[in-house]
Amino acid sequence: ARNFIVTLSCTDQPGIVYAVSGALLQAGCNITESQQFESPETGTFFMRVAVATEATQAEVWGSLEPVAQAFGMQLDVFDAERPxxxxxxxxxxxxxxxxxxxxxxxxxxxxxxxxxxxxxxxxxxxxxxxxxxxxxxxxxxxxxxxxxxxxxxxxxxxxxxxxxxxxxxxxxxxxxxxxxxxxxxxxxxxxxxxxxxxxxxxxxxxxxxxxxxxxxxxxxxxxxxxxxxxxxxxxxxxxxxxxxxxxxxxxxxxxxxxxxxxxxxxxxxxxxxxxxxxxx
Amino acid sequence: ARNFIVTLSCTDQPGIVYAVSGALLQAGCNITESQQFESPETGTFFMRVAVATEATQAEVWGSLEPVAQAFGMQLDVFDAERPxxxxxxxxxxxxxxxxxxxxxxxxxxxxxxxxxxxxxxxxxxxxxxxxxxxxxxxxxxxxxxxxxxxxxxxxxxxxxxxxxxxxxxxxxxxxxxxxxxxxxxxxxxxxxxxxxxxxxxxxxxxxxxxxxxxxxxxxxxxxxxxxxxxxxxxxxxxxxxxxxxxxxxxxxxxxxxxxxxxxxxxxxxxxxxxxxxxxx
Amino acid sequence: ARNFIVTLSCTDQPGIVYAVSGALLQAGCNITESQQFESPETGTFFMRVAVATEATQAEVWGSLEPVAQAFGMQLDVFDAERPxxxxxxxxxxxxxxxxxxxxxxxxxxxxxxxxxxxxxxxxxxxxxxxxxxxxxxxxxxxxxxxxxxxxxxxxxxxxxxxxxxxxxxxxxxxxxxxxxxxxxxxxxxxxxxxxxxxxxxxxxxxxxxxxxxxxxxxxxxxxxxxxxxxxxxxxxxxxxxxxxxxxxxxxxxxxxxxxxxxxxxxxxxxxxxxxxxxxx
Amino acid sequence: ARNFIVTLSCTDQPGIVYAVSGALLQAGCNITESQQFESPETGTFFMRVAVATEATQAEVWGSLEPVAQAFGMQLDVFDAERPxxxxxxxxxxxxxxxxxxxxxxxxxxxxxxxxxxxxxxxxxxxxxxxxxxxxxxxxxxxxxxxxxxxxxxxxxxxxxxxxxxxxxxxxxxxxxxxxxxxxxxxxxxxxxxxxxxxxxxxxxxxxxxxxxxxxxxxxxxxxxxxxxxxxxxxxxxxxxxxxxxxxxxxxxxxxxxxxxxxxxxxxxxxxxxxxxxxxx
Missing domain, CATH: 3.40.50.170 (Formyl transferase, N-terminal domain)
Incomplete structure (x- = not known):
C-alpha cells in the first residue's frame, strides 16, 4: 500500500468533509490520520488527511480534483514516503x-x-x-x-x-x-x-x-x-x-x-x- | 444554532468518515472541530466531532443511529453547552x-x-x-x-x-x-x-x-x-x-x-x- | 533557637565573606543556607545568609553592624519566622x-x-x-x-x-x-x-x-x-x-x-x- | 589572575565558613561564586567556592590544608580553566x-x-x-x-x-x-x-x-x-x-x-x- 498526505483549504461551508471522504473512499483510501480546523477569523476551512491506498498519487488526485473545483479548494496530494x-x-x-x-x-x-x-x-x-x-x-x-x-x-x-x-x-x-x-x-x-x-x-x-x-x-x-x-x-x-x-x-x-x-x-x-x- | 459533541468508536474499516459526515450533513450539521485516531494496537477507530446545527439532539442522534448500527459503533451525542x-x-x-x-x-x-x-x-x-x-x-x-x-x-x-x-x-x-x-x-x-x-x-x-x-x-x-x-x-x-x-x-x-x-x-x-x- | 535571614550588598572587595562569617560566629550563629553573587556589570556583591542562633535579632544586628560600616554595606536582618x-x-x-x-x-x-x-x-x-x-x-x-x-x-x-x-x-x-x-x-x-x-x-x-x-x-x-x-x-x-x-x-x-x-x-x-x- | 574551584565537605559545625574564607583571604583569593548546603539528613556540610587569585594552586591548597585537617574535611582544589x-x-x-x-x-x-x-x-x-x-x-x-x-x-x-x-x-x-x-x-x-x-x-x-x-x-x-x-x-x-x-x-x-x-x-x-x- 502507498501512503499519501492530502492537504486542502477553502472557504468554510457545509459538506466539505463528506465530499472529501467520499472521493477518498472512491480511490480506495483508508484514512489513517485526519485533522481539520475552521478559522473563525478568516472563515477558512483547513484539512490534512493521511491515507493508505493501493491507488497511485495521480488516481488519488484525480478522485479529489472535482471536489476541489466544486468547493474552490487549494488542494495538494503528497507522497508521504518522500522526504x-x-x-x-x-x-x-x-x-x-x-x-x-x-x-x-x-x-x-x-x-x-x-x-x-x-x-x-x-x-x-x-x-x-x-x-x-x-x-x-x-x-x-x-x-x-x-x-x-x-x-x-x-x-x-x-x-x-x-x-x-x-x-x-x-x-x-x-x-x-x-x-x-x-x-x-x-x-x-x-x-x-x-x-x-x-x-x-x-x-x-x-x-x-x-x-x-x-x-x-x-x-x-x-x-x-x-x-x-x-x-x-x-x-x-x-x-x-x-x-x-x-x-x-x-x-x-x-x-x-x-x-x-x-x-x-x-x-x-x-x-x-x-x-x-x-x-x- | 445548537452545539453538540459527537464521539464514536468502532473497529477500523473503510468508509466511516464518509458515512458519519454524510449523516451529519443530512442533519444540517456544520462541523466546527473534528479529530480522529486509529489505534494500531487495538485496530479501533476513534472520532470526536463538534457540530453547530439547527437540529435537535434527538434529530442528530436519529441521523447517526443507522450509521452506528451499520459499523457497530459506540456512539454518543452530547449537548456542548451542558456542563x-x-x-x-x-x-x-x-x-x-x-x-x-x-x-x-x-x-x-x-x-x-x-x-x-x-x-x-x-x-x-x-x-x-x-x-x-x-x-x-x-x-x-x-x-x-x-x-x-x-x-x-x-x-x-x-x-x-x-x-x-x-x-x-x-x-x-x-x-x-x-x-x-x-x-x-x-x-x-x-x-x-x-x-x-x-x-x-x-x-x-x-x-x-x-x-x-x-x-x-x-x-x-x-x-x-x-x-x-x-x-x-x-x-x-x-x-x-x-x-x-x-x-x-x-x-x-x-x-x-x-x-x-x-x-x-x-x-x-x-x-x-x-x-x-x-x-x- | 531563633532563625534569621541576613541580606547584604556592597561594592565587591576582598574579605567580605570572612568578615561576615566572623561576625555571625561571634553572635553564635550557625549558617543554614548561604548564597552570594558578584555582579560583573555593577561590581556589586550580594549575599543572603540564613542562620540559627540563641542570640536575639538585636544581638545579630549588633555583631554585624561594624562590618556593615567598614564595607559600606546595605544590611538587613529579618526574623525568618515572621511572615x-x-x-x-x-x-x-x-x-x-x-x-x-x-x-x-x-x-x-x-x-x-x-x-x-x-x-x-x-x-x-x-x-x-x-x-x-x-x-x-x-x-x-x-x-x-x-x-x-x-x-x-x-x-x-x-x-x-x-x-x-x-x-x-x-x-x-x-x-x-x-x-x-x-x-x-x-x-x-x-x-x-x-x-x-x-x-x-x-x-x-x-x-x-x-x-x-x-x-x-x-x-x-x-x-x-x-x-x-x-x-x-x-x-x-x-x-x-x-x-x-x-x-x-x-x-x-x-x-x-x-x-x-x-x-x-x-x-x-x-x-x-x-x-x-x-x-x- | 588564576581561577580555581574549591569543593569541600565535612560534618556540619560552627565556624566552617569563617575558617575557609579566612584561609582563602590569606591566599589572596577573591571569591567570585560560592554555594553551600547543610544536609539535614546526613548532617554533612557542603561547599563550592570559585576564586580568582594571583596565588598558585599549591599555595591555595597549602592555605586551606590546616583548615581541612581541623574540620576533618574532604577537600579539593581544581584549576577552573582545565577542562x-x-x-x-x-x-x-x-x-x-x-x-x-x-x-x-x-x-x-x-x-x-x-x-x-x-x-x-x-x-x-x-x-x-x-x-x-x-x-x-x-x-x-x-x-x-x-x-x-x-x-x-x-x-x-x-x-x-x-x-x-x-x-x-x-x-x-x-x-x-x-x-x-x-x-x-x-x-x-x-x-x-x-x-x-x-x-x-x-x-x-x-x-x-x-x-x-x-x-x-x-x-x-x-x-x-x-x-x-x-x-x-x-x-x-x-x-x-x-x-x-x-x-x-x-x-x-x-x-x-x-x-x-x-x-x-x-x-x-x-x-x-x-x-x-x-x-x-
Missing amino acids: ARTLIMCSKEGHALNDLLFQQRAGMLSIEVPLIVSNHADLRPMAEFYGVPFVHLPVTKDNKADAEARLLELVTEHQIDVVVLARYMQILSNDLCRELNGRAINIHHSFLPSFKGAKPYHQAHARGVKLIGATAHYVTTDLDEGPIIEQEVIRVNHAQTPQQFVALGRDVEGRTLATAVQWHAQHRVLLDGTRTVVFN | ARTLIMCSKEGHALNDLLFQQRAGMLSIEVPLIVSNHADLRPMAEFYGVPFVHLPVTKDNKADAEARLLELVTEHQIDVVVLARYMQILSNDLCRELNGRAINIHHSFLPSFKGAKPYHQAHARGVKLIGATAHYVTTDLDEGPIIEQEVIRVNHAQTPQQFVALGRDVEGRTLATAVQWHAQHRVLLDGTRTVVFN | ARTLIMCSKEGHALNDLLFQQRAGMLSIEVPLIVSNHADLRPMAEFYGVPFVHLPVTKDNKADAEARLLELVTEHQIDVVVLARYMQILSNDLCRELNGRAINIHHSFLPSFKGAKPYHQAHARGVKLIGATAHYVTTDLDEGPIIEQEVIRVNHAQTPQQFVALGRDVEGRTLATAVQWHAQHRVLLDGTRTVVFN | ARTLIMCSKEGHALNDLLFQQRAGMLSIEVPLIVSNHADLRPMAEFYGVPFVHLPVTKDNKADAEARLLELVTEHQIDVVVLARYMQILSNDLCRELNGRAINIHHSFLPSFKGAKPYHQAHARGVKLIGATAHYVTTDLDEGPIIEQEVIRVNHAQTPQQFVALGRDVEGRTLATAVQWHAQHRVLLDGTRTVVFN
Whole structure:
C-alpha cells in the first residue's frame, strides 16, 4: 500500500468533509490520520488527511480534483514516503546546521539535504562529514542580486521543496522572500520583552530576563515577523553571563528550528493569513 | 444554532468518515472541530466531532443511529453547552478541591458541581463559600459498604456525570470502581523512579529525585494504575525539604487534575483498552 | 533557637565573606543556607545568609553592624519566622487574588494578609471567605491623589511590608511608585513578540503566537518595565480562541505572581540596578 | 589572575565558613561564586567556592590544608580553566555521543575528549570527524574481565577524570563500578510509572503515558539506581508510535546527559550519601 498526505483549504461551508471522504473512499483510501480546523477569523476551512491506498498519487488526485473545483479548494496530494528536499543556508555558526544534519541522518527528520549553501566557508568540513555538497556563495553589497539569482537556480536545479535558514546571517531581498513564500523557514531568538538592534542576548541579560527563547517562522518581507511555526523558551538566571545566554539560546534555536522543519516536511503546517495552522 | 459533541468508536474499516459526515450533513450539521485516531494496537477507530446545527439532539442522534448500527459503533451525542455534573470527593486536604471550585466559578471549567462528598468535615467551610452542598459521609471498616451504597444513591439522585477524587484518601471497593468505570477520575503523585508505600514524597526526597509529578487517571480496580489522562512534573532540588516537596506536589496535583477534568468534561477523552485517546 | 535571614550588598572587595562569617560566629550563629553573587556589570556583591542562633535579632544586628560600616554595606536582618505583611490590591478579576489567599491559608506562602484594597467591590465576598478585611477605595480622575494618599496611610497603619498588585487595573502615579520602590510587585502578561495597546491576548492570537506568558516585576515609574522577578510561559495553539488565551493567561499570571511574592517574602530577591538577583 | 574551584565537605559545625574564607583571604583569593548546603539528613556540610587569585594552586591548597585537617574535611582544589578529561563510551547509537562532541567543539562544555571507547565499530566515523581517537573494545562473556582491565588502563594512561556512558549497552561489573565510583556518569530512560525489562519505550507506550524522560546518574553497583544528577521529561501523546517515543527519548537523553556532564565537569555535583548536591 502507498501512503499519501492530502492537504486542502477553502472557504468554510457545509459538506466539505463528506465530499472529501467520499472521493477518498472512491480511490480506495483508508484514512489513517485526519485533522481539520475552521478559522473563525478568516472563515477558512483547513484539512490534512493521511491515507493508505493501493491507488497511485495521480488516481488519488484525480478522485479529489472535482471536489476541489466544486468547493474552490487549494488542494495538494503528497507522497508521504518522500522526504522534503531541503536546502540549508548557514553562515559561520554551526549549531543549527549540526542539529538538522544529525537528526536527518539519525532518521528523526522527514527530509533529505541535497545541498548546503553558505556565504562563508567555515562550515564546509561539517557538510563534508555528513556527505552533503557545500556551495560557498559569498554575498556582498555589490553581488547580492547575482548571489540570490544563483541561489534560485540551485533551488530549481536541485528540486528543492524548502529552504531552511539555519542562522544564515544575511537579510534576503524582498523579491527573494516573495519567491520563496511559504517554503523558507527562519529561526530567530526571542525574549520577553523583545529587544531591537544588535546583541539581543546582551540586551536581554542587561534587562534581567528569566526566560530566553526562539521562534521559527516562515520568511516574509517583514523581517522576523512572518507566520510563526513554533516557539520554545529556556530558563536563565542572574548568575549567567551574556555568553551563557548565547550558548543556551543556540541550543533552543537548534531544537525549535528542527521541530518546525519536521512539521513543515510532514505537511503539518498550513497558512491562515499571517497565522499558521499546525496539525501536530 | 445548537452545539453538540459527537464521539464514536468502532473497529477500523473503510468508509466511516464518509458515512458519519454524510449523516451529519443530512442533519444540517456544520462541523466546527473534528479529530480522529486509529489505534494500531487495538485496530479501533476513534472520532470526536463538534457540530453547530439547527437540529435537535434527538434529530442528530436519529441521523447517526443507522450509521452506528451499520459499523457497530459506540456512539454518543452530547449537548456542548451542558456542563458535566461533577461530584467531588475529598478528605482533609483542600488544594485540589479549591483549584476545581475556583476554576469552575471563574468559568474556566465546563463543569457544574452539585455536590461535594467527604469522609471528613474539614472542608465544609470551603464548600459553603462556593455555595456547594456538602455531605459528610464518614467511612469506617464497618460501614464502608453502606457508605459506598449511599454514594451511589447520591450519584443517581444528582444525575452525576463524573466523580472526581480530589485527594480523597479512601480506597474504593472493586465493586464501586467497576460501577464508576470510565466516569471517576483520580489524582496521584508520581515520580521518576516510582515509590511504593507510605510517605512517597519523603521517599523521593531520600532518593534525591530532580522532578516530582502528578498523574490524573481513570479509577479502576487496579489501584493508581487506571488509564492515564494527564501527567505533569515540576523541578525540585537538593535544598528543598520533604515538606516543600509535598507543597510543590500539591500544586502540580491540583493543576493536573483540573486539566484532566476539563478534558473529560468536554468529551475529549476516549478509552482505548488501558490507554486513553485525548483529543485536546 | 531563633532563625534569621541576613541580606547584604556592597561594592565587591576582598574579605567580605570572612568578615561576615566572623561576625555571625561571634553572635553564635550557625549558617543554614548561604548564597552570594558578584555582579560583573555593577561590581556589586550580594549575599543572603540564613542562620540559627540563641542570640536575639538585636544581638545579630549588633555583631554585624561594624562590618556593615567598614564595607559600606546595605544590611538587613529579618526574623525568618515572621511572615511578610502583605497588602493585596485588586480590581474585578479574582484569579490572582484567589491563588494568593488560598496558598497563604494552605501554608504555602510566607505571608500574612492584613488587608485587601480594591477600586471595585466585586471581590469583597472572596475576601470575607478568607477572613481578610476589605477596603473599597474607588479611584477616579478627580480623587486619584486622595486615594493614593489613603493607600499610603493604610500601608503605614497596617505596617505593610509588601504591596502586591494582583491584577489591579489602575496605573499608580509616579510619586506612589517611588514611595513603594522595591516593595510593590506587579504581574503582567507577556508574549513573544510583545504587543502594545489594548486587548493584548487578542493581538497575540491574531499574530498566531505559540507561547503566552506572565512577568512578575517590581513596580517602577516605567510602566511594566521594572526589575523582573519571575517569568513563566504556557503553550497555546491555533485552535484556541482569544478567550481561551485569556483564561490560560490568568492561570499562568496567578502562578507566576505567587512565586514572585514567595521569593520576595523570603528575602530572596535583591535589586542590582534594573535587574534582580534571585537566590532561590 | 588564576581561577580555581574549591569543593569541600565535612560534618556540619560552627565556624566552617569563617575558617575557609579566612584561609582563602590569606591566599589572596577573591571569591567570585560560592554555594553551600547543610544536609539535614546526613548532617554533612557542603561547599563550592570559585576564586580568582594571583596565588598558585599549591599555595591555595597549602592555605586551606590546616583548615581541612581541623574540620576533618574532604577537600579539593581544581584549576577552573582545565577542562575535565572525558572518556566517552558508546555502542551503536550515536545521538548522545553526537550531542557531547558537538557541544564540546562549540565550546559549550567544559570538557576535552581524548578518547572514545566502544564495544562496536559503528561510530568510528563520527569520532574521526571530530578528530577523537576511537578504540574498538569488543566485549563478550569470555573477555569481559580483560576488556574492563584494558579500559582501566586507558583511563589511567589518558589521565581520565570522568567516564561517560553515552548509551553504552554493556553492564559494568561490580568491581569496575566501584573503581569508577563518583567519576562515571550514565544516562537511562525514565517514565511515570517506571517499567522493568526489555523495550521500555514500548511498555510506556502500551501503558499510555503522557510524559517520557531521562535520568543522568552516577554509576554504582546498583544498576540504574545511582545518585541522580539530572532528570528531564518530554510530552508525548496517544497518536505517537513506540518508534516516535524512542526518537523523542533519544533527544531528551542526549540533552540530559550533556547537562549532567557539564555540571560534573564544573565540579558542581557533590555526593551526599545516595543523593547529589548540585550547585548549579
